[in-house]
Amino acid sequence: MDPNIPSAEAEVTQSQSPSGFKTDPSGAISPAKPPATDRPWQEWIEPASEFLGKLPDMVKKFFSDFKEPLTVLSLLLGGLITVYLTLALLDAINDIPLLAPVFELVGIGFGVWFVWRYLWSSKGRQELLQEFRSLKEQVLGSDVKD
Numbered sequence: 001m002d003p004n005i006p007s008a009e010a011e012v013t014q015s016q017s018p019s020g021f022k023t024d025p026s027g028a029i030s031p032a033k034p035p036a037t038d039r040p041w042q043e044w045i046e047p048a049s050e051f052l053g054k055l056p057d058m059v060k061k062f063f064s065d066f067k068e069p070l071t072v073l074s075l076l077l078g079g080l081i082t083v084y085l086t087l088a089l090l091d092a093i094n095d096i097p098l099l100a101p102v103f104e105l106v107g108i109g110f111g112v113w114f115v116w117r118y119l120w121s122s123k124g125r126q127e128l129l130q131e132f133r134s135l136k137e138q139v140l141g142s143d144v145k146d
Helices: 008-013 042-065 067-094 099-119 122-140
Strands: none
16 A cells, blocks of 8 residues: 555545534544654754753852852942942932031031030040940950950
8 A cells, every 4th residue: 555645544534624624533642743853943942941940050059159258249239339329318418508518517516515525524535435335345245355
């Protein structure tokens, strides 16, 4: 039997409906189509999917290997961003009319009060020194010596 000539059985299993669609008898299982190897882009998909599958493990290993340097780098970057934003905010406040001179007067007033309260007399200097030691003890602990 010639394989190029359709048999009567093949014509029975696949008949055309009046609308032009091919219909299979119920319960018939169509054979799986073999993978198309003539598509050149498939040779790129498999390595890419393997790489994307391994990517979470690679990222996890990278972050576990370089945890300390990445922490330091992120803290430095965060500090630089904070300083930049603070300077931008102060520059914006400084551009508001009459607000900058008022802040300067408040600063001068606080400076004069601080000198009068803590630095003018020896009793005030002792009190400031005691407050400084207390703050240092709270921050660093009680085991720190002068």
